[in-house]
Amino acid sequence: MHEISMTVNGSVVQASVEPRTHLADFLRDDLLLTGTHLGCEQGVCGACTILVDGRPVRSCLTFACGCDGADIRTIEGLNDDPLMKQIQNAFCENHGLQCGYCTPGMLATAYDIVRRLPDIDDQQVRKELSGNLCRCTGYAGIVAAIRQVLDSGPENASVTPITRESTRFSELPKIEKKNPITEITVQGHPESLDISPEEITGVNLDKEVILELSNEKLWEIISDLPTVASCIPGMSLESVGDDGSVIGRLTIAVGPIKASFSGKGIVNFNPANTSGQLYGAGTDRLTRSKILASLSFNIEHFEENCSKLSLHVIYDIRGPLSQFGRKALVEEIADSLLKDITRSIVAKASGTEHKIPENRSFKVLPFMGTVLKSLIMRLFRQKKF
Amino acid sequence: MKPVSFDYSVPENSLAVVEHLKNAQGTAKIVAGNQSLGPMLNLRLVRTNALIDVGLLAEVRKCVVNQDNVFIGAGITHAEIEDGDVQDPTNGWMREAAGNIAYRAVRSRGTIGGSLCHADPAADWLIVLTGLKAFAIVQGLSSNRKLPVENFITGPFTNDLKEDEILMGVEVPKPSATAKWGYWKFMRQVGEFAKASAVIYHDEHKQITRCAIGALGRQPLLLHNPEKIFDGTLTPANAIKESLPDRDFAEMTMHVTAIERALSIARNRSEPGK
Incomplete structure (x- = not known):
């Protein structure tokens, strides 16, 4: 627990809070100031916007323990503020609210707009309002309300930005032998695979890579699932079924994000034209995210002693992780991962080990992992033949 | 939608920060504005044992105007740059860029150093500071170093900081009058x-x-x-x-x-x- 002292709506509040309690929860649950609304809790919707040290902030992305010494002003604390009164009246007159859920955040933002930017046009009002979502009234009434306040001359604001300095310092408790959180292992069985590859839709990714290996040798490695799996950083195979199904896990770290996908897939190999397909689904219980993916691959001869591996991937990430599954990012990670994998495969073929640099930004990539998993699955099935 | 439990500290100076980092052995994260790390913590995409809050740390909240450049502390917020509360070495280019980052409520707390360290490939300061040929000023336990911003960012969401180093700020050269x-x-x-x-x-x-x-x-x-x-x-x-x-x-x-x-x-x- 962490001791804090702050001014909330003009009154000094002292409390002991858990570090992970964000300001909105503290205000609502501990101080019963439920005028602050919570929508998304990830900084997108703006419903929880309040004034901290006179500036609009997301109270869901502000920890209560970080507000020691702060001046907090919620909607309840602006009842007697002439500017807020004027804005509220304008909202009423212009149908600037309907259900009222976004309204406290809209009012805090509107307060900041009219105080900071008295000369802006409607286009700029809309730009400044872009961080607050309204799902019923629409924005026309809200913009009209702000316009009315600007045109009639805003009243003086009683709350203005101030700069706060730290006055109370604290140490970290002695680190006990806690396991690093990144090493949490995920237990449990992967969910059963009840999809067909045709049902997997989403982002398409095409990759080609040239390997200094004959296509026969590359096929030999790729069609041996355990060998291919060992070339994929973060990949581990748990079991290979008689039906071409594979169960495995892929652990990925991209910057601060860690995910460990546990999943199942089906591999089909087509030795006649050295191609194959892998599809599957995986779940990461740490981030409660799911991935569906299919991977088609094809090996061709490319110049002397070289081969070309072509990959076509379709992936669909669902859950919290999907917000970070931007295609450009996935592509970059895929490229880097592919480099490591191809080096490993080439090294394996020549009987040496390719050591993957430990300090890599991405040890394995979830999306690519699925792809690789698919590959592996294919390999397994090939072995069955 | 709540972060996992973590310890929290407010160190008095940058030396204490790096000592905390060293003691934490990779299990602590530095936080300032919490506008990028916050959503990830809330969504539990990131789990950490401890947060070290440098949002109000005096050494990263300062701004120093030199003859050829301006040092902008890592803890200076986008809003402070947008509003001209700190000197813009580029006489307006940085102010304009800052004003178009996310939303005002995010700019109130998000910091220039936090944005660089977080290294989201699509973030504004990464490309703007790379374009301006700015430098990252890094402090470790026993030594400091200065490196070009393009070398400070090493990949998506990845920077060059060692386990016990902190970004103190950026040094932005002043362009010529005709630039x-x-x-x-x-x-x-x-x-x-x-x-x-x-x-x-x-x-x-x-x-x-x-x-x-x-x-x-x-x-x-x-x-x-x-x-x-x-x-x-x-x-x-x-x-x-x-x-x-x-x-x-x-x-x-x-x-x-x-x-x-x-x-x-x-x-x-x-x-x-x-």
């Missing part, structure tokens, strides 16, 4: 992460020309032959093909247009302060 600058980013909606972005910086007096593209998935890419891009002898399309031969060119059309618009801004405006 030209253009920055353009495509967003599907105001405040969202850029889909494509580009900067062009041409300082004839200092003999610096830089052109970078961002939102690639990796760190911003400085294009080859920026002088030719600026003087028009190399088209943006060919410049991208030259610097990124492996990329499917069809996917780079937004970046081509971003460069064209940045060029147009730089040529038609853009002496510092205009």
Whole structure:
């Protein structure tokens, strides 16, 4: 627990809070100031916007323990503020609210707009309002309300930005032998695979890579699932079924994000034209995210002693992780991962080990992992033949 | 939608920060504005044993105006840059860029150093500071170092900081009075992460020309032959093909247009302060 002292709506509040309690929860649950609304809790919707040290902030992305010494002003604390009164009246007159859920955040933002930017046009009002979502009234009434306040001359604001300095310092408790959180292992069985590859839709990714290996040798490695799996950083195979199904896990770290996908897939190999397909689904219980993916691959001869591996991937990430599954990012990670994998495969073929640099930004990539998993699955099935 | 439990500390100075980091052995994270880390913590995409709050740390909240450059502390917020509360070495270019980061409520708390360290490939400061040829000032337990911003960011969401180092701030060189600058980013909606972005910086007096593209998935890419891009002898399309031969060119059309618009801004405006 962490001791804090702050001014909330003009009154000094002292409390002991858990570090992970964000300001909105503290205000609502501990101080019963439920005028602050919570929508998304990830900084997108703006419903929880309040004034901290006179500036609009997301109270869901502000920890209560970080507000020691702060001046907090919620909607309840602006009842007697002439500017807020004027804005509220304008909202009423212009149908600037309907259900009222976004309204406290809209009012805090509107307060900041009219105080900071008295000369802006409607286009700029809309730009400044872009961080607050309204799902019923629409924005026309809200913009009209702000316009009315600007045109009639805003009243003086009683709350203005101030700069706060730290006055109370604290140490970290002695680190006990806690396991690093990144090493949490995920237990449990992967969910059963009840999809067909045709049902997997989403982002398409095409990759080609040239390997200094004959296509026969590359096929030999790729069609041996355990060998291919060992070339994929973060990949581990748990079991290979008689039906071409594979169960495995892929652990990925991209910057601060860690995910460990546990999943199942089906591999089909087509030795006649050295191609194959892998599809599957995986779940990461740490981030409660799911991935569906299919991977088609094809090996061709490319110049002397070289081969070309072509990959076509379709992936669909669902859950919290999907917000970070931007295609450009996935592509970059895929490229880097592919480099490591191809080096490993080439090294394996020549009987040496390719050591993957430990300090890599991405040890394995979830999306690519699925792809690789698919590959592996294919390999397994090939072995069955 | 709540973070996992963690310890929290407010160190008194930067030395205490690096000591905390060292003691934590990789299980603690530095936090300032919490505008990028916060959503990830709330969504539990990131789990940490401890947060070290440097949001109010005096050493990273300062700004020092030198003869040729300005040091901007890592803890200076986007809003403070937007509002001109700290001196903008570029006489307005940085203020303008700051004003278009996310939303005002995010800019109130998000910091320039936090944005750099977080290293989201689509973030504004990554490409803007790369374009301006700025330096990252890093403090470790026993020594300090200074490195170009393009070397500080090593990949998506990845920086060059060691386990016991902290970014103290950025050193932004002052452009000459006749320097030209253009920055353009495509967003599907105001405040969202850029889909494509580009900067062009041409300082004839200092003999610096830089052109970078961002939102690639990796760190911003400085294009080859920026002088030719600026003087028009190399088209943006060919410049991208030259610097990124492996990329499917069809996917780079937004970046081509971003460069064209940045060029147009730089040529038609853009002496510092205009």
